[in-house]
Amino acid sequence: MTIHRRTLLTTAAAAATLGFATGAMAQDKLKVGFIYVGPIGDGGWTHEHDQGRLAVEKEFGDQVETVYVENVAEGPDAERVMTQMVLNGAGLVFTTSFGFMDSTVNVAKKFPKVKFEHATGYKRSDNLSTYSARFYEGRAVQGTIAGRMTKSNVIGYIGSFPIPEVIRGINSAYIHAKKVNPDVQFKIVWAYTWFDPAKEADAAKVLIEQGADVILQHTDSTAPHAAAKEKGGVYTFGQASDMAEYAPMPRISSIIDNWAPYYIARTKAVIDGTWESKDTWDGIGPGMVKIGEFSDEIPAEVQAEAKELMEKIASGAYHPFTGPLKKQDGSDWLKEGETADDGTLAGLNFYVEGIVGEIPK
Numbered sequence: 001m002t003i004h005r006r007t008l009l010t011t012a013a014a015a016a017t018l019g020f021a022t023g024a025m026a027q028d029k030l031k032v033g034f035i036y037v038g039p040i041g042d043g044g045w046t047h048e049h050d051q052g053r054l055a056v057e058k059e060f061g062d063q064v065e066t067v068y069v070e071n072v073a074e075g076p077d078a079e080r081v082m083t084q085m086v087l088n089g090a091g092l093v094f095t096t097s098f099g100f101m102d103s104t105v106n107v108a109k110k111f112p113k114v115k116f117e118h119a120t121g122y123k124r125s126d127n128l129s130t131y132s133a134r135f136y137e138g139r140a141v142q143g144t145i146a147g148r149m150t151k152s153n154v155i156g157y158i159g160s161f162p163i164p165e166v167i168r169g170i171n172s173a174y175i176h177a178k179k180v181n182p183d184v185q186f187k188i189v190w191a192y193t194w195f196d197p198a199k200e201a202d203a204a205k206v207l208i209e210q211g212a213d214v215i216l217q218h219t220d221s222t223a224p225h226a227a228a229k230e231k232g233g234v235y236t237f238g239q240a241s242d243m244a245e246y247a248p249m250p251r252i253s254s255i256i257d258n259w260a261p262y263y264i265a266r267t268k269a270v271i272d273g274t275w276e277s278k279d280t281w282d283g284i285g286p287g288m289v290k291i292g293e294f295s296d297e298i299p300a301e302v303q304a305e306a307k308e309l310m311e312k313i314a315s316g317a318y319h320p321f322t323g324p325l326k327k328q329d330g331s332d333w334l335k336e337g338e339t340a341d342d343g344t345l346a347g348l349n350f351y352v353e354g355i356v357g358e359i360p361k
Contacts, residue, residue, distance in 0.1 A: 032056060032267055033090035034068040035082060037097035038195035044220035045194065045240040045257070046070065049096045049119075052259035059264045063271060074099025082107040086114050092270045094263065095119065097194065098163060104128060115275050117266060120165055122346060124277050131262060134283030135165065136345070137313050138255035139172040139216075140320040141291055141306050142237050145253060146214040147177030147184050148302045149235050156207030158200060158217040158224060159190045162360045164348045166218045171352045172320045173216055178354060180305070186355055187212055197223035208234055225251050235297070242292040253306075254292030261287065281342065285314040321345065326353035 034053050038046040053066050067090065072081050078100050085093060086107065094117045095104045101121035108116045108128040116128045124130055146155050155177055159166050170188065177184045187210045189203040196219075204215055204224035214235045217224050222243050228234035228250040236246065238254025262280065269275035282288035291310055294303045312318035323334030328351040334340060351359060 029063060029065055030060075030092060030267065030271055031065045031067060031088075031090045033082075033085040033093040034066065035072050035078065035085070035093065035095040035097075035100060036068060036070040037072060037074060037099070038220050039070050040068070042195050042220045043222045043241055043243060043245075044238075046096070046220065048241045048257045049094075049259055052263040055260035056263050056267050060267060060271070064267060072100075074103075076103075079103035079106055083110070086111050091115065092267060092275075093117070094266075098161075098165065115266075115270055122279075124279060126277055129266070129277045129279065131280040132165070133257055133288040134281060135255060135257075135289060136168040136172040136320055137283040138289045138291060139169040140176045140313065141310055142216055142253065142255065143173035143176030143178075144180055144309055145294075145298060145302060145306050146173065146216065146235070146237075147179070147181035148305070149252070149298065150177075150181065150184060150214045152211045152213045153181065153183045153185060154211040154213065155184060155186050156204070156210070156212030156215040157186055157188045158203045158207070158215065158219050159188055160194050160218050161192060162190065164346060167351070167359060168345055168348050169216075169218055170355070171348070174355055175325070175352060176309075176320065188355075188357055190360055191219055193219065195220040197221040200224050201227045204228060205231075222246065238292050244292065247293070248295035248297050252295040252297050256290040256292050258288055258290050283313070284310060285316065327351070328353055328355055 036046045036049060040046055040050040053068060056064060057066050069081050072078050074097060082103060092115045096119045098120040101118055101123055104116055104118045105123050108125055112127055118130050120132045121130050157170055174186050187207055189206050191199045191203050193199050200219045200221050201223040204227035207215055208231050213233060215224055215228060216237055217239045220240060225236045225243060225246040228236045234250050235252050236250040238251050240257045242254045242256055243251050319339040321340035323338040324336045325334040327333050330353060
């Protein structure tokens with residue numbers, strides 16, 4: 001069910017009192033809340049999180065009640081919506097966008113008996129966990145396919161915001177496209193949005209005008225696929241969700257975020273009383289990142305190459321950030337055979353050698 005936003009009590013004393021009452025109230029049914037940055041019908045990021053919510057309902061039946069609010073702006077309004085959700089009885093809250101981080105921290109402090117889970121962030125507390133997927137593993141697979149499929153040797157990339165999560169993906173895709181096609185170059189357009197079909201379509205059109213015949217995206221709508229289909233002869237990849245309605249052309253594969261097992265496990269932990277604050281960062285191996293079905297547009301030998309890479313990543317035999325690698329300015333980053341540690345990747349704020357252009361500040 002969807003929570004309709006209402007006016008909140010704004011005094012700290014009232015919030016604290018109500019928060020204590022909510023946390024202390026014995027409930028037979030756990031109310032699990034989800035805060036979404038976009039609409040559940042976006043076909044991408046929010047859609048997949050909502051599929052996870054539905055999986056929780058299916059798994060636990062009448063043991064749980066799930067609620068959600070979609071289209072929540074990152075910023076002060078998010079804190080208001082989270083607070084209202086807790087005051088309405090939520091005992092576990094998932095906040096599903098990077099820009100919700102500080103709001104989640106603030107609300108978690110007000111309601112210490114409620115459990116909070118924040119996606120893609122790094123700030124934790126006793127009642128606040130963090131979780132994310134190693135999207136860069138999927139980008140390595142996409143980069144390999146893109147490098148093989150491009151005829152113009154120009155690959156376009158639609159970035160949302162210049163945060164480490166997005167920069168990791170750009171670097172990983174470029175590294176692996178370059179491995180299979182030394183002549184490849186990347187063109188990057190920053191949309192400064194997670195979900196805005198008009199902006200995303202415009203970004204795709206700009207990249208196509210710049211010669212890109214393969215487009216990757218770190219935004220949430222299917223608009224770039226529609227723009228590519230209209231142009232013709234341009235390949236795309238589904239982002240966060242399969243976006244298979246555009247297969248076999250222009251969408252030739254996808255990165256799929258599989259949140260359901262995590263949401264089920266964390267809900268069960270609250271029900272069982274075993275929930276603890278922790279950080280989770282899983283990828284292809286554990287199944288949090290999946291690669292969508294390959295279109296027949298991808299030649300069999302390229303499919304085999306991509307599948308082999310997936311298997312190596314899943315088994316731990318290969319890490320997408322393995323040296324030798326240099327930074328964009330030519331300075332050394334990783335030596336031969338050296339792999340990037342999680343701390344560096346979590347805060348990655350530079351391009352690798354070969355990518356043209358500056359990361360916006």
